[in-house]
Amino acid sequence: MEKINIAIDGPAAAGKSTVAKKVAEALHYTYIDTGAMYRAATYLALKNHANLDDEREILALLKQAPISLSYTDDAQHIFLGEVDVTDAIRTDDVSNNVSLVATHKGVRREMVKIQRELIKQAGVVMDGRDIGTHVIPDAAVKIFMIASVDERAERRYKENLAKGYEADLEAIKADIRQRDKIDQEREVSPLVKASDAIELDTTSQSIDEVKNEILAIVKEKVN
Numbered sequence: 627m628e629k630i631n632i633a634i635d636g637p638a639a640a641g642k643s644t645v646a647k648k649v650a651e652a653l654h655y656t657y658i659d660t661g662a663m664y665r666a667a668t669y670l671a672l673k674n675h676a677n678l679d680d681e682r683e684i685l686a687l688l689k690q691a692p693i694s695l696s697y698t699d700d701a702q703h704i705f706l707g708e709v710d711v712t713d714a715i716r717t718d719d720v721s722n723n724v725s726l727v728a729t730h731k732g733v734r735r736e737m738v739k740i741q742r743e744l745i746k747q748a749g750v751v752m753d754g755r756d757i758g759t760h761v762i763p764d765a766a767v768k769i770f771m772i773a774s775v776d777e778r779a780e781r782r783y784k785e786n787l788a789k790g791y792e793a794d795l796e797a798i799k800a801d802i803r804q805r806d807k808i809d810q811e812r813e814v815s816p817l818v819k820a821s822d823a824i825e826l827d828t829t830s831q832s833i834d835e836v837k838n839e840i841l842a843i844v845k846e847k848v849n
């Protein structure tokens with residue numbers, strides 16, 4: 627079967643990465659999590675006590691410890707220089723600051739450069755905020771995944787509980803709202819539905835239902 631590239635965008639905790647991973651698995655494609663790249667840049671800046679408003683400082687740090695990705699057992703690993711930071715980038719501190727770092731034009735340019743290298747060979751499911759609008763404007767399938775804020779917060783809450791951590795539901799809601807706002811209002815490549823993207827409201831859908839819906843859309847395109 628001919629291979630295509632699939633772009634999945636949407637707000638925080640809509641289910642993008644969970645579903646994208648399953649779609650990639652079903653199609654034997656590679657799943658690429660672009661949020662991890664902005665998280666890695668943020669982790670690096672925080673670790674070095676950089677001024678997050680100063681993109682030159684962040685870019686200088688990224689020059690010393692460039693971001694790279696590797697794929698083993700179908701899982702994405704992200705590195706800063708030689709250091710694997712796949713787990714280290716998932717802290718609240720990174721989550722609370724990543725949208726600010728992601729507003730910088732130069733930082734975005736560097737991330738997009740890496741992302742475009744990865745899509746040269748088709749067969750990629752890439753998720754993020756600007757994939758359908760900017761990174762892969764010619765993607766054969768573009769999905770814009772949404773869900774209500776309450777549902778998204780509930781999903782994150784349950785995810786934390788499963789990891790043995792009881793988070794504050796209202797705090798999760800506030801984080802989601804704040805990140806969505808910064809992502810939607812930034813000047814460079816804001817979070818917006820591409821005109822040719824298919825919007826999927828997953829508020830009352832299970833992971834498998836969303837996965838199957840996307841696989842049906844892909845099947846229609848490829849055949």
Ligand code: CDP
Nearest residue numbers: 638639660661664724725728754755756805
């Ligand atoms: O936590 P969640 O999975 O919702 O977010 P993520 O995919 O890890 O992305 C973290 C943050 O990175 C987003 O809130 C955006 O600020 C930024 N991001 C972006 O600007 N562009 C992308 N293509 C991916 C992520």
Ligand code: CDP
Nearest residue numbers: 638639640641642643644781785831832833
């Ligand atoms: O990548 P993004 O931030 O859009 O969301 P995610 O991390 O894939 O999903 C957030 C949480 O919602 C995860 O715990 C998923 O298992 C869950 N989820 C769900 O319960 N129902 C869906 N239809 C999609 C995701």
